[in-house]
Amino acid sequence: MSGSPINSCSSSGSVCRVEKRPCGFAYTGYDGHKVWNQLHKAVKEIPCMECREHGTNIMNFVHDFVNVGLGKTAKHPGNFHRIAQQVHCADRICTAQNRC
Helix, strand or coil: CCCHHCCCCCCCCCCCCCHHHHHCCCCCCCCCCHHHHHHHHHHHCCCHHHHHHHHHHHHHHHHHHHHHCCCCCCHHHHHHHHHHHHHHHHHHHHHHCCCC
């Protein structure tokens, strides 16, 4: 297999070299930094410490997922890979058990 999953999509978001299917996102020109800041701030206000930490990791993953899909670099690559593996595992279990 050539390339790692994080580098498998072209910066234009065309076709995944690993799975031969569309991946990534089209760049719209929208500047979403203010909304992303609000979302990150909202997660930091979760009163439960464990939930807040989990929410922060998920929010960082989602933000990195969008950035990677746009051809940008992940800001939290370790977190990105860890959460991606957890999501992939949950998907396999959910699919195997016909729950999704």
